[in-house]
Amino acid sequence: MPRPRPPRRTPRPSPPLLPTGPDDLLLYALAALTALVTAVALAMWATGQLAGLLTTGHWPPVAGGQAAGILLALPGHLADPRAAWPAAAQREVPGPTLFYGVACVLLLALAGLVVTAVQVYARHRC
Numbered sequence: 001m002p003r004p005r006p007p008r009r010t011p012r013p014s015p016p017l018l019p020t021g022p023d024d025l026l027l028y029a030l031a032a033l034t035a036l037v038t039a040v041a042l043a044m045w046a047t048g049q050l051a052g053l054l055t056t057g058h059w060p061p062v063a064g065g066q067a068a069g070i071l072l073a074l075p076g077h078l079a080d081p082r083a084a085w086p087a088a089a090q091r092e093v094p095g096p097t098l099f100y101g102v103a104c105v106l107l108l109a110l111a112g113l114v115v116t117a118v119q120v121y122a123r124h125r126c
Contacts, residue, residue: 041067043106044074048085051102052092060089 045067052060062070062085073084081100082093093099 041071047103055094060092
């Protein structure tokens with residue numbers, strides 16, 4: 001004699017991915033702002049590190065955790081970005097020409113990656 005089938009369970013609805021109320025919207029906005037500030041700080045740190053590597057042949061002695069301090073100091077030193085770096089690393093970070101040149105190259109590389117990712121996504125989505 002066949003065993004009776006258990007009753008089917010209805011799947012539990014998953015929580016919404018988009019914000020549903022003002023509290024959720026605030027959390028998403030804060031998370032997005034935090035991610036943006038972190039990304040910009042790390043990009044500036046990476047720019048200085050790569051520019052330092054190109055001029056001296058080794059990485060300047062600056063940890064990634066110091067990126068926020070560099071980002072906060074940079075607006076006051078746009079004419080000479082090396083002044084935003086910690087004192088121990090200032091000699092190893094180049095002047096504004098190479099620093100901003102490296103920043104442009106990194107920005108173009110990032111833009112190329114984004115365009116490629118969007119194209120791959122669009123191609124595989126259809």
